[in-house]
Amino acid sequence: MQKFLRKNAPAYVFLTPWLVGFFLLSIFPILASLYLSFTQYDVVRPPQWVGLENYQYMFEFDYRFWKSLQVTFTFVVVSVPAKLIFALAVAMLLDKGIRAVGWYRALFYLPSILGGSIAVAILWRQLFDYNGVINSVLRFFGGDGPYWLSDPRYSLWTLIVLAVWQFGSPMLIFLAGLRAIPQDLYEAAEIDAAGPVRKFFAITVPLLAPVIFFNLVLQMIEAFKSFSGAFIISGGSGAPLDSLLFFTVYLFNEAFSYFRMGYASALGWVLLVIIAAFTAIAFWTSKYWVHYENERG
Amino acid sequence: MTDATASATDTAIMAAAFREARAKRARRAAFLKHIFLIAASFVMIYPLLWMLASSLKADNEIFGQLGLLPADPQWDNYTQGWNALPVSFTNFFWNSAVVTVLSVIGNVISCSFAAYAFARLEFNGKTFWFALMMMTLMIPYHVVLIPQYLTFLQLGWVNTYLPLVVPRFLASDAFFIFLMIQFFRQLPRELDEAAMIDGCSPFKIYWAIILPLSIPAMATAAIFSFIWTWEDFLGPLVYLNDIQDYTVPLALRMFLSQDSVSEYGQMFAMSVLSILPIILFFVIFQRLIIRGIAMSGMK
Numbered sequence: 001m002q003k004f005l006r007k008n009a010p011a012y013v014f015l016t017p018w019l020v021g022f023f024l025l026s027i028f029p030i031l032a033s034l035y036l037s038f039t040q041y042d043v044v045r046p047p048q049w050v051g052l053e054n055y056q057y058m059f060e061f062d063y064r065f066w067k068s069l070q071v072t073f074t075f076v077v078v079s080v081p082a083k084l085i086f087a088l089a090v091a092m093l094l095d096k097g098i099r100a101v102g103w104y105r106a107l108f109y110l111p112s113i114l115g116g117s118i119a120v121a122i123l124w125r126q127l128f129d130y131n132g133v134i135n136s137v138l139r140f141f142g143g144d145g146p147y148w149l150s151d152p153r154y155s156l157w158t159l160i161v162l163a164v165w166q167f168g169s170p171m172l173i174f175l176a177g178l179r180a181i182p183q184d185l186y187e188a189a190e191i192d193a194a195g196p197v198r199k200f201f202a203i204t205v206p207l208l209a210p211v212i213f214f215n216l217v218l219q220m221i222e223a224f225k226s227f228s229g230a231f232i233i234s235g236g237s238g239a240p241l242d243s244l245l246f247f248t249v250y251l252f253n254e255a256f257s258y259f260r261m262g263y264a265s266a267l268g269w270v271l272l273v274i275i276a277a278f279t280a281i282a283f284w285t286s287k288y289w290v291h292y293e294n295e296r297g
Numbered sequence: 298m299t300d301a302t303a304s305a306t307d308t309a310i311m312a313a314a315f316r317e318a319r320a321k322r323a324r325r326a327a328f329l330k331h332i333f334l335i336a337a338s339f340v341m342i343y344p345l346l347w348m349l350a351s352s353l354k355a356d357n358e359i360f361g362q363l364g365l366l367p368a369d370p371q372w373d374n375y376t377q378g379w380n381a382l383p384v385s386f387t388n389f390f391w392n393s394a395v396v397t398v399l400s401v402i403g404n405v406i407s408c409s410f411a412a413y414a415f416a417r418l419e420f421n422g423k424t425f426w427f428a429l430m431m432m433t434l435m436i437p438y439h440v441v442l443i444p445q446y447l448t449f450l451q452l453g454w455v456n457t458y459l460p461l462v463v464p465r466f467l468a469s470d471a472f473f474i475f476l477m478i479q480f481f482r483q484l485p486r487e488l489d490e491a492a493m494i495d496g497c498s499p500f501k502i503y504w505a506i507i508l509p510l511s512i513p514a515m516a517t518a519a520i521f522s523f524i525w526t527w528e529d530f531l532g533p534l535v536y537l538n539d540i541q542d543y544t545v546p547l548a549l550r551m552f553l554s555q556d557s558v559s560e561y562g563q564m565f566a567m568s569v570l571s572i573l574p575i576i577l578f579f580v581i582f583q584r585l586i587i588r589g590i591a592m593s594g595m596k
Binding site for chain 2: 094099173264
């Protein structure tokens with residue numbers, strides 16, 4: 001017993017703040033929100049048990065729920081691959097011992113660090129204004145810019161561009177991954193007269209697969225969770241015509257504008273399940289395309 | 298004999314010419330690459346430059362123009378913007394500073410505790426807790442937000458900074474634990490073992506060995522913690538209702554909800570000031586930030 005204590009006591013003392021936080025800020029809230037998702041709760045009166053009604057209503061009647069899913073999925077499916085492609089392309093350009101690499105790296109990364117700020121969200125609204133910079137550029141090239149912010153056909157693009165603009169962090173991770181690929185593989189391929197495309201698909205992609213996978217999972221989760229940009233650019237409501245109704249924005253408004261805490265909790269659980277499912281799918285498919293070095297390939 | 302020498306010199310000349318051609322091609326490729334990268338960097342940075350330029354422009358000059366140089370720099374935008382809202386920006390910056398500094402302190406202390414236990418100590422249930430800790434990274438904040446809000450409401454903490462700061466002292470941001478674990482693991486084990494033989498307790502080892510050797514990791518965590526808290530919008534949006542208590546992001550949003558459209562210059566001026574601390578941190582600590590990302594692989 002004493003031995004057990006001597007071994008464990010110090011570790012658990014160090015873990016105490018985290019353990020307290022884990023139970024009070026993660027476990028308890030998750031279970032509480034599961035309970036609340038089966039109730040109607042407006043904060044004023046005590047929660048009323050309604051069974052599966054919230055979920056039933058959500059799936060059968062709530063067209064805003066389906067709309068918000070559609071908006072969020074479109075955002076994830078378009079922005080994440082685009083972001084990763086930019087990140088990998090630029091990382092490959094910067095990889096081969098180019099001069100002033102530090103400067104480029106810093107400049108390409110800067111948007112990532114500022115992209116979540118309200119200042120940038122506000123800036124984005126003005127860039128995509130009908131008389132804003134984006135349309136000025138389009139007109140300069142003879143095009144005609146649409147009403148990006150008020151036309152539901154185009155509004156989501158403003159947020160996709162905002163997300164892709166922040167390709168800096170996956171780029172840095174790709175750079176670190178590219179550095180770890182042994183250079184002699186490329187030299188051997190050159191002797192065999194392999195062209196750049198061949199080298200990319202035969203060497204870079206397979207050896208970088210773990211890093212690509214890592215970035216994919218991370219960016220996907222981030223994209224599902226993204227909130228501030230859509231909230232600010234849509235003026236808090238998901239307008240125009242719910243075309244910017246991100247799942248998180250819908251949830252926020254249900255909870256804190258209409259105080260439908262029960263329904264919002266149900267939405268929260270759906271989000272949790274969606275993210276968990278997508279992560280699980282990513283891990284499951286990774287068996288087929290991600291091979292780690294210490295495995296047989 | 299002479300033939301052989303001649304062909305040898307020929308080969309040498311050809312090889313030299315070949316090498317030179319290749320070097321030339323490489324130089325031209327590098328040159329084109331630089332042109333492309335410079336252009337791309339400019340496109341990336343242009344929105345920020347445009348924000349800076351607009352913060353010095355008169356309102357009628359901001360829209361429909363791509364040029365960056367203001368015809369007549371309106372420094373007034375800054376002084377007037379500072380006082381454009383019912384409460385002065387002195388207040389907002391002070392509020393943001395208080396929340397941010399406390400959060401950074403909380404994060405660094407509590408996360409380094411947990412990370413030390415996970416990276417350097419042996420205990421029962423370690424893999425179990427570690428797995429749970431990693432899973433919390435995946436939980437969307439929106440899911441736990443509602444019960445957290447209801448709890449803080451019961452405690453009477455809404456409209457104070459406590460809901461924004463106290464969780465930081467409970468290692469609520471598992472990302473930083475993960476970052477520090479990655480770093481602590483790189484430190485040689487022999488240090489702990491030697492200290493243990495000399496009779497040091499785990500607490501002493503944490504304080505006298507691990508912490509001093511982990512200044513870069515602590516600094517990286519502090520910097521990211523600073524940036525994210527400074528930019529945080531959802532937390533303050535939920536918990537702060539009184540304009541006196543607003544942090545800078547909430548204040549900036551008020552520019553949008555105001556009906557008077559003639560204040561773009563001032564809005565941009567305050568936007569520029571709001572991201573200035575982050576840009577300064579980025580310039581000063583760039584190296585730590587970039588290494589931190591490569592090491593932890595996040596954000």
